[in-house]
Amino acid sequence: MTRSLLRFIPLLALVLALVAFQLARAHEGFARSEKCKALPTDASWPATKVWDSFNSSVNGRLIRTVPIGTPCHGSHFNQTECAFIQNNWHETSLHLPSSSSMMTPLFANKSCDPFTASNAQCVIGTYVQYAVNVSEVDDIRRTLNFSRTHNIRFVVRNTGHDYMGKSTGTGGLSVWTRHLQETQWIPKYASSFYTGPAIKAQAGVSVEQMYKIADENGHVIIGGDCTSVGYTGGYIQGGGHSTLSSFLGLAADSALEYEVVTTTGKFVVASPTQNSDLYWALSGGGGGSYGIVWSVTVKAHPNFPVVIANVTFTSANISQDLFWQAIASYQAVTPALTDAGAYAIAVYGSAFFELAPVFVPNATIEQVQNLIKPFLSNLTAFGINHTFSISSHPTFQIAFDSVPGFVDLTVGIFNFGGRILPKSLWEDPGSFNRTMAVLRGIADNGGTVDDLTLSPSIKVNSAPPNAVLPAWRTAQKFLITLLPWNDTATAAEIKATQNRVTNVIDQPLRDLAPDSGTYLNEADPNEPNWQQSFYGANYQRLLSIKDKWDPEGMLFGRTAVGGDRWFEDANGRLCRV
Structure with missing residues (x-):
């Protein structure tokens, strides 16, 4: 009898080990479900009939995502439709009617890319799984409750204009507010x-x-x-x-x-x-x-009336030193522009400079000419061929509509970075020269500068206290740094380019203005120390307000307040830290 029992001990041990393993896996799965959001591959994901029931509760407004690039792939391939998508990929008009498409392709992660081969993957991937086309408050309430009940990532989406990836998410269910139009x-x-x-x-x-x-x-x-x-x-x-x-x-x-x-x-x-x-x-x-x-x-x-001025020149037939001396002469007049309430956009790299427009509210042509006269005089003295135009408009809207670049912007054509530069950098020759050296370095490294001259004032328009980044109140300009987006780049190449923005293009700006910050809506999504850069001294108060009004952490963004309490794993699953 003893020998017979001994023969069964190894088998019993194996059975017990298997049971322990399965219990451990079950515990791990439970722990993960508590810590992480569900994905469609999980057993806990709602069945079709559950989604159908939810759709009925929101009066048929539930939309199942079909990636916008679907006609470019697999059995859905359609040459005409695919060509249309490719040709209009950078137009907002293609993406605005969609409940899921991202205007910044960085966050699509090539899930269903119209520029990859027809036999390449076309999956929902980082797009939301479903969206509710909101028309009443109860649509939002029911979507929140469904997301909470089934542990599904909740997303808020409006137009799809989003440089920071907040309006999408793997396995997500979104409320789409685009059609709230009253x-x-x-x-x-x-x-x-x-x-x-x-x-x-x-x-x-x-x-x-x-x-x-x-x-x-x-x-x-x-x-x-x-x-x-x-x-x-x-x-x-x-x-x-x-x-x-x-x-x-x-x-x-x-x-x-x-x-x-x-x-x-x-x-x-x-x-x-x-x-x-x-x-x-x-x-x-x-x-x-x-x-x-x-x-x-x-x-x-x-x-009020508005005066608009435009100046352009190139580096043709002049040295780079003279070209940057000319740009420095523009930078020197920008404090006078903001003091006069003006706004200006200058776009430049190593070969061109386009100031279009200088936009000055409630001013006369003579006043604006006097503001930019030192700059224009220097261009003439330097022997630089340039164009100049100036015009007056009776109302803001007429002036705004006259600027070609304001009609609508193309999307998905750049990798973004940037920094708010304080007025103090213009207050002494040393800091001004350091600023110019950094700007030239961006261009030398293949970057383009989208240079917005503005100093957000509340002298005329008094405002109650708000959570605006404090760096805006001492700003002389907001610099947007750009590297070209390549539609046919691989995922590795895209990552490398964005890393260049972070570590090569933008780091000198952080070093130049370490106590400043940048605009949280238009920035490098990999911005180091984003809590300080996007929110400054307001961050801790904002976090406490979030905890009060969103106690479960339903609202997530990688660089939103409280975003560092979560992470996305290799499959895009959202999990608590």
């Missing part, structure tokens, strides 16, 4: 801190629509250069720079109140006197972080 002109808004005209706009209203409403009523609003951007979403919530920023401040400085759906399903108003902490955070602290904004009400300002 607006209201308010002739006499009244509160304890502002009385006057205002505009109320739902989440899907664009900058272009806001401009039009204001203009029709003889007013202007603070809006961006790219008119198809959603005004109420990440634009104003991230601060929102503008052609009018040196004159009237940032878009967030004109925010009067927000209507917000919280992640617990409450519908609240946030203003300087009601839920003031939420108002403070939403006004500059970043979109998709504290609640789902349903609408915003902003100040409207009386209209």
Whole structure:
């Protein structure tokens, strides 16, 4: 008998080991489900009938993602449709009607790339799995509850204008706010801190629509250069720079109140006197972080004339030293421009310089000519061939519409970086010369500089306290650094290019202005120490406000407040740290 039992001991040990292994795996799976969001490959992922039931609860507004590049691949290949997609890939008009497409292809991770071979992969990948086309507050509430119940990543999406990857996510379910289009002109808004005209706009209203409403009523609003951007979403919530920023401040400085759906399903108003902490955070602290904004009400300002000037030249037939001396002469006049309330965009590399436009509100041609006269005189003295034009326009909208680059911007053509440069760099020759050396170094390394001269002032447009990055208040300009995007590059090449932005192009700017920061909506997504760069001294207060209004951490962005509490694994699964 003893010998018989001994023969079974190894088998018993093996069985016990297998049981222990399965229990460990089950525990690991449970732990992962508690720590990580579900993916479609998981057993916990809702069955089709569950999705169908959810679709019924949102009145048939659930959209299953079909990647926009699908006609370029596999059994769905269609030469005509694929060519159309490729030819229009960099136009906003292709992506705006989509509930999932990303205008910044970096975040698509080649999931279903129209420029790869027809037999290459076409998967949903980093696109959201589903989106709810929101038309009422209950659509958001039900989507939040479904995401919570089934442990699914929750995403907020508006137009798809997104340089930071907040509006997509592997395995995600999004609320798509693009079609919330109601607006209201308010002739006499009244509160304890502002009385006057205002505009109320739902989440899907664009900058272009806001401009039009204001203009029709003889007013202007603070809006961006790219008119198809959603005004109420990440634009104003991230601060929102503008052609009018040196004159009237940032878009967030004109925010009067927000209507917000919280992640617990409450519908609240946030203003300087009601839920003031939420108002403070939403006004500059970043979109998709504290609640789902349903609408915003902003100040409207009386209209005014605008003078526009343009200057261009190239490095042809002159030395690089002289070319950069000419650019330095432009930089030298920029403090006078911002003091006059002007905004200017200069784009330059090692071979060209295009100043288009200098945009000066409430000024005369003579005044603007005097502002830029030292620059133009130097170009003539240097013997540099250049073009110059200047014109006056009776209203903001007429002036804005006259700028070709403001009609709409192409998308997905650059890898981005940048830095806000403080006025102090212009205050002594040593710091000014260091600044010029850094700018030249960017061009020498193959970069292009998109140089925005602006100094967001709240002298004319007084604003209640808000979460705008403090570096904006001492800014002389916001530099956007650019390396070309290659549609046919491999994933490794794309990563290498973005790393060049981080480590080669932008690092000298961080060294030049270490105590400054950069604009959280238009930046290097790999920005080191992003908490300081995007939020500055506001970060800890913003984090406490997020914890109050989003206690479960439903709202995630890689560089959003609280984003460092999560990570994405190799499969894109979102997990708690």
